[in-house]
Amino acid sequence: MDQTLSEFGNVFVFFLLGVVFVAGGYLTARMLRPSRPNPVKTSTYECGEEAVGSAWVKFNIRFYVVALIFIIFDVEVVFLFPWATVFRQLGSFALVEALVFAGILILGLVYAWVKGDLDWVRPTPSVPKMPEMPASKSTSQRD
Amino acid sequence: MSNPTYTAIFYLFAAITVFSAAFVVFSRNVIYSAFSLLFTFFGIAALYVFLSADFIAVTQVVVYVGGILVLLLFGVMFTNNIMDTDLKTDVLHAIPGTFLFLGILAALLFTFYTTNGWMPSDTQLQGSVVERIGFETMSRYVLPFEMASILLLAALIGAAFLARYDNGGTNEH
Numbered sequence: 492m493d494q495t496l497s498e499f500g501n502v503f504v505f506f507l508l509g510v511v512f513v514a515g516g517y518l519t520a521r522m523l524r525p526s527r528p529n530p531v532k533t534s535t536y537e538c539g540e541e542a543v544g545s546a547w548v549k550f551n552i553r554f555y556v557v558a559l560i561f562i563i564f565d566v567e568v569v570f571l572f573p574w575a576t577v578f579r580q581l582g583s584f585a586l587v588e589a590l591v592f593a594g595i596l597i598l599g600l601v602y603a604w605v606k607g608d609l610d611w612v613r614p615t616p617s618v619p620k621m622p623e624m625p626a627s628k629s630t631s632q633r634d
Numbered sequence: 635m636s637n638p639t640y641t642a643i644f645y646l647f648a649a650i651t652v653f654s655a656a657f658v659v660f661s662r663n664v665i666y667s668a669f670s671l672l673f674t675f676f677g678i679a680a681l682y683v684f685l686s687a688d689f690i691a692v693t694q695v696v697v698y699v700g701g702i703l704v705l706l707l708f709g710v711m712f713t714n715n716i717m718d719t720d721l722k723t724d725v726l727h728a729i730p731g732t733f734l735f736l737g738i739l740a741a742l743l744f745t746f747y748t749t750n751g752w753m754p755s756d757t758q759l760q761g762s763v764v765e766r767i768g769f770e771t772m773s774r775y776v777l778p779f780e781m782a783s784i785l786l787l788a789a790l791i792g793a794a795f796l797a798r799y800d801n802g803g804t805n806e807h
Contacts, residue, residue: 567786569697573767573768577768584772588776595786596790598787599786599791
């Protein structure tokens with residue numbers, strides 16, 4: 492138990508360092524910087540654009556299906572991880588078992604793929620029609 | 635757990651878990667609730683580490699923080715007027731709620747104080763349990779392992795079927 496805990500102690504040290512690093516950065520910045528806000532300074536910065544509205548916009552519902560499929564394969568990785576640690580000691584039986592496991596799930600991936608759940612939403616640009624140029628060279632050649 | 639450093643770290647993570655969970659419940663803004671849930675999940679993962687369940691802890695981070703929380707944030711972001719909506723219910727059953735709270739608290743405390751010991755394990759586990767889980771899934775629990783994949787397949791197909799955005803049959807192309 493102590494051994495496992497001390498291994499996670501390393502993780503805890505990283506966690507603490509991350510917290511201290513970020514908090515220390517904010518703290519020193521707060522102590523060092525002058526505070527002279529004005530409306531232009533405090534406005535949301537966006538390069539070349541006037542920021543309009545809230546950043547919390549409605550997402551496309553397509554992301555939801557992709558996230559759901561991601562979770563399924565996330566759980567699959569969790570199942571396969573213990574197998575991967577001992578797979579060399581277990582030999583071909585474990586390999587076949589894992590292939591069957593992954594194969595069944597790949598069926599699901601194929602299903603989602605065929606049904607078009609993985610198709611990204613493409614913009615459908617409407618090309619504005621060019622006004623007819625009667626004296627244009629290209630149109631006269633095509634005619 | 636006699637080491638005071640471990641105890642201090644344990645209470646730190648317990649406090650993070652409890653306070654962030656309370657914030658999830660009490661926050662009026664659903665986005666802040668969702669982000670606070672991140673700390674709850676991380677705190678619970680740390681508590682799993684203290685139970686020597688390192689695999690469960692990593693699973694908690696991978697699945698809940700990496701998957702479920704992202705899904706939840708997506709779900710929040712699909713809704714309209716996220717920032718404006720003031721989450722407040724008009725249905726407040728204060729008196730029955732208090733009785734329910736006190737009853738559950740009493741039951742938990744009663745069990746806590748009347749249980750004779752916590753049945754500590756005879757053998758101390760050394761090192762990681764991940765390899766042991768790997769051996770067990772490949773020997774004694776092979777069939778449940780494969781059944782889990784079928785369960786996941788059913789979940790995938792069901793989820794994709796239910797959540798599919800059908801905009802007038804364009805999926806058929």
